Amino acid sequence: MTPVSYYLVLGAALFAIGVAGVVIRRNLIVIFMSIEVMLNAVNLTLVALGRALGSTDGQVMVFFVMTVGAAEAAVGLALILAAFRSRHTIKADELNLMRW
Amino acid sequence: MLTDLLIDAAKAIVAVLLVLNLATVLLWFERKGSALIQDRVGANRAAIFGIGRRLGVPNLGVTNTFVADPLKMFTKEDFVPDQADRFLHTLAPFLSLFPVLVTFAVVPFGDRLIVGSRVIDLQVCQLDVGVLYLLAVLGIGIYGAALGGWASNNRWALLGGVRASAQMISYELAMGLAIIAVVMTFGTLDLQEICRRQGGAWFGWLPKWGIIYQPLAFLLLLTAGIAESKRIPFDMPEGESELIAGYFTEYSGGKQAAFMLTDFAEVVLVSALVATFFFGGWQVPYLYPEGFRLPGIGSVLLPNLVVAVLGVLAFGLKVVFFCWLQILVRWTLPRFRYDQLMYLGWKILLPLGLINLAATAVVIVAVAS
């Protein structure tokens, strides 16, 4: 059997990759995909820890993370569309109207 | 251990070969069937040295479909358009074909076969969550058509890809709702178990098939299934009068053959699913594991081998029947308009599926209490 810590380290690595994507990339869609990677890294961690504790609650959490992720993707992509319509760009750096 | 592995491998190979061969036979079935429906002769030209004619056998277009056309197709240039995404262009046909083929892993094609002390389940992979696997794998199938259309760098192909993915995602809902109603009725996600629970008969003569519990879900699944396989009357993604050939406009040779094979494999898949969920899968009416028990006549005892073979044959017959039904539909109905397609999917099939689901739930609770 694979130790649980392997799964946790993998989850951490995927999460870090997701964070790097959000920090480094400026394309809103890619930033969004990186967020999905982060969400699923957390899903993996939740299930792995749930397995270590012998409980199913971790999986229920994953279920809720998925539904919230779906809602987030729907609203977020709609916002990207609306932003693109008014500003004709989806570069995060160029959407700076609200910046002080 | 090794024997188990060999048996599993044999089952997998048999299942894949059966599907691929049936899909190819359907190609011929469709050509001659459409000719029959439209009062034409159909393919009847190609022959090998005129052997058939000398022997006095009528030319049924078998050589056309199984020798000449594949030969022509696979010797064509494998064309990739200028500035197309080469990687995705090559990947897409396989991304389209692969999910359909692996779906058959959970479709049971027979009951248990007992050889000596070994019980062989005639299903490639026994999976407790077979229905979830089915839906997950079908979801991957969307990318084949979608990316194929995008990677071709052709606007008609892209339009076809957009239409295909929007259509598949819309009708997957109706399909899912129909399947969930069946799952609720039989109380299991395992396809083999669903088949087993359709055994027996009411009043001694009415087979307990799913169609009797869920007639509406049957219509939903059949309609959504035909839409998923993107055939007439739902073939906007490849509507030749508007989009040349839709998402596989820029494909030729073997890659196009993969797309075509996907279409026919999907026809087989839809037939297999309809047969499994609503027509008892491998169940033969009045046939029980120990033999026939005919109402009012008496019973005939049969060995296990005969029962298993009868089951496999019954499943094959049901699948072929629904394949024929789909070909009949394809050559009888005209094509929908795109908005009609969306209207049907979202405003008719989806509400019907939800109502069916609610009604099923109420009945189940009422019966249980």
Add this chain to the structure above:
Amino acid sequence: MEVGVFAFFAVLAVVSALGVVLQRSPVHSLLALVATLLAISALLIGLGAVAIGFLLAIVYVGAIVVVFLFVIWLLNLQRDPGEPGHLAAKFFGAFAVAALTAELFAFFVRAPVGPPPAPAGYGSVDRLADLIFRDYLVAFEATSLLLLVAVVGAVAVARRWPADQPRRSGAGASAHGELRRAERA
């Protein structure tokens, strides 16, 4: 799950996650995201969470990522010519990511070793449904409400209102509205 199988899916997940971040073309990023999600769902199944693993594939790969694809098409995003970005932001970003990674690793490496054998029925649909519809019923209903609000909100935000555009292309706009609803699957 055997260590070898785990290693295969772990490497697949990491490589494809890197692909999501590093690919220039958004469609390639998206395909890498699909591979990442499939690898993660395989890992979940390996952990015994069979139902949730397949659900992840159904919901993410079958629905959410397809909507990403549609948005990419709608915006007509081609290959990125290269992102200007601030060098300083990248530098400090990389630094922060490295720090975070180090912290997470230090934290997780000390986790309990070797999962206990899974009890019978662990991760099955029955067990999951029992928890969701008994212990977490309120949360479940709340998420359904959240989804409804999200769908309505998404349509309201992304819709072209008549005032913005006198004529809207019928097919595109309606197909797009349908897609939002596909989210609910």
